[in-house]
Amino acid sequence: MKAAIIGGTGYGAVELIRLLDKHPFAELVSVISHSQGGKGIEEVYPHLSDISKIQMDVFDIQKLNEVEVVFFATPAGVSKELIPECYRKGIRCIDLSGDFRLNNPANYEKWYKNSAVSSLYLDKAIYGLSEIYGEEIRDSKIIANPGCYPTATLLALIPIIRKGWLDVNTIIIDGKSGVSGAGRSISLQTHYSEINENVKAYKLGKHQHIPEIEQNIQKESKGFIEELDPKVTFTTHLVPMTRGIMCTIYGQLNDDSISADKVVEEYQSFYQDHPFVRVRPYGTWPSTKEVAGSNYCDIGIHLDSRTGRITFISVIDNLMKGAAGQAIQNLNIINGWDVRTGLLDIPVYP
Numbered sequence: 001m002k003a004a005i006i007g008g009t010g011y012g013a014v015e016l017i018r019l020l021d022k023h024p025f026a027e028l029v030s031v032i033s034h035s036q037g038g039k040g041i042e043e044v045y046p047h048l049s050d051i052s053k054i055q056m057d058v059f060d061i062q063k064l065n066e067v068e069v070v071f072f073a074t075p076a077g078v079s080k081e082l083i084p085e086c087y088r089k090g091i092r093c094i095d096l097s098g099d100f101r102l103n104n105p106a107n108y109e110k111w112y113k114n115s116a117v118s119s120l121y122l123d124k125a126i127y128g129l130s131e132i133y134g135e136e137i138r139d140s141k142i143i144a145n146p147g148c149y150p151t152a153t154l155l156a157l158i159p160i161i162r163k164g165w166l167d168v169n170t171i172i173i174d175g176k177s178g179v180s181g182a183g184r185s186i187s188l189q190t191h192y193s194e195i196n197e198n199v200k201a202y203k204l205g206k207h208q209h210i211p212e213i214e215q216n217i218q219k220e221s222k223g224f225i226e227e228l229d230p231k232v233t234f235t236t237h238l239v240p241m242t243r244g245i246m247c248t249i250y251g252q253l254n255d256d257s258i259s260a261d262k263v264v265e266e267y268q269s270f271y272q273d274h275p276f277v278r279v280r281p282y283g284t285w286p287s288t289k290e291v292a293g294s295n296y297c298d299i300g301i302h303l304d305s306r307t308g309r310i311t312f313i314s315v316i317d318n319l320m321k322g323a324a325g326q327a328i329q330n331l332n333i334i335n336g337w338d339v340r341t342g343l344l345d346i347p348v349y350p
């Protein structure tokens with residue numbers, strides 16, 4: 001399958017280049033860069049010297065004639081302008097940005113402070129959380145790849161929500177991210193001396209992943225709660241590492257009789273046919289290094305019978321399962337290939 005990437009010089013794009021290079025059934029034929037069109041990719045990324053000879057180009061829909069799938073690794077606000085053109089040309093689109101993730105245009109306008117894409121196209125988008133919505137993803141032409149924090153959070157929460165065991169109005173999420181999560185552009189927030197040996201909370205109450213997480217909790221809760229508007233408390237932190245996300249998620253159980261063994265058993269069964277989600281044995285919790293460079297999401301569970309609260313520790317590599325890895329997993333799904341195709345790297349440890 002012939003693929004193109006838009007947003008060529010960003011971190012999401014360079015991770016896609018790495019993954020597409022070793023994918024047996026996909027071929028990267030075009031890398032689009034609005035700022036560095038005309039340059040060879042190795043001029044921007046010397047680690048690709050002698051590996052990729054691709055010359056980047058500026059966007060021109062006429063030049064995408066042979067392309068069958070486009071990955072958008074662009075900031076919010078870009079794909080909503082370009083995906084309609086690609087869609088009309090019959091090109092499948094996998095969008096790493098947030099432009100197509102929120103079903104309700106008013107929600108996008110509120111949280112992204114920008115006008116939403118026309119419902120004509122928004123309604124065609126499928127939320128690309130691979131393990132959960134694989135069936136819908138298979139036939140979709142526009143895939144809204146989930147955000148990094150929502151991926152870690154929703155994979156941990158959906159099995160227990162579907163069982164009806166969690167009070168979804170009590171969910172609190174503490175997210176911690178490495179700095180590559182903020183992309184390649186330089187900012188004061190991610191400046192070395194601001195980050196090194198420091199931990200910072202950011203975007204409290206304003207994070208664009210709040211409506212994305214709530215939308216999917218609401219969708220998954222249908223049938224279990226009367227009031228279908230659960231709200232989460234979500235606090236994000238920047239930590240001094242390059243890759244990795246940990247979400248620590250807390251919630252109140254609905255029923256005192258639910259045991260830790262029962263929850264772990266349910267999770268192991270839920271994910272038994274999904275090789276990229278590893279549920280840890282009870283009493284062990286994953287760390288970000290244990291998934292670095294891989295497409296795994298590892299989940300640890302703790303049930304506190306004293307308080308009736310359950311805690312999930314969910315870790316991913318933000319650039320892999322949180323972005324490019326899940327995008328390739330979705331490419332595999334739409335083509336009916338084994339989901340592991342091109343994604344078999346074991347985590348880089350230490």
Ligand SMILES: NC(=O)C1=CN([C@@H]2O[C@H](COP(=O)(O)OP(=O)(O)OC[C@H]3O[C@@H](n4cnc5c(N)ncnc54)[C@H](OP(=O)(O)O)[C@@H]3O)[C@@H](O)[C@H]2O)C=CC1
Pocket residue numbers: 006007008009010011012013032033034035036072073074075076078096097098146147148180181182183184185318319322323
């Ligand atoms: N980093 C991460 O861990 C994750 C990122 N995402 C999302 O994926 C997308 C890409 O992220 P990431 O690669 O980290 O971001 P970067 O900032 O590293 O890269 C984005 C790239 O998009 C291009 N770009 C920037 N502005 C414009 C514009 N106005 N019009 C067209 N292209 C533009 C630039 O490349 P060029 O100049 O070459 O075109 C830029 O390098 C974002 O939407 C991000 O929110 C999602 C999950 C995780």
Ligand SMILES: CC(=O)N[C@@H](CCC(=O)OP(=O)(O)O)C(=O)O
Pocket residue numbers: 076096097098146147148149177178179180181182183208209236238
């Ligand atoms: C560390 C850091 O800044 N992370 C980014 C995550 C961005 C991301 O995942 O992108 P989307 O907005 O496309 O989902 C943030 O918290 O906004």
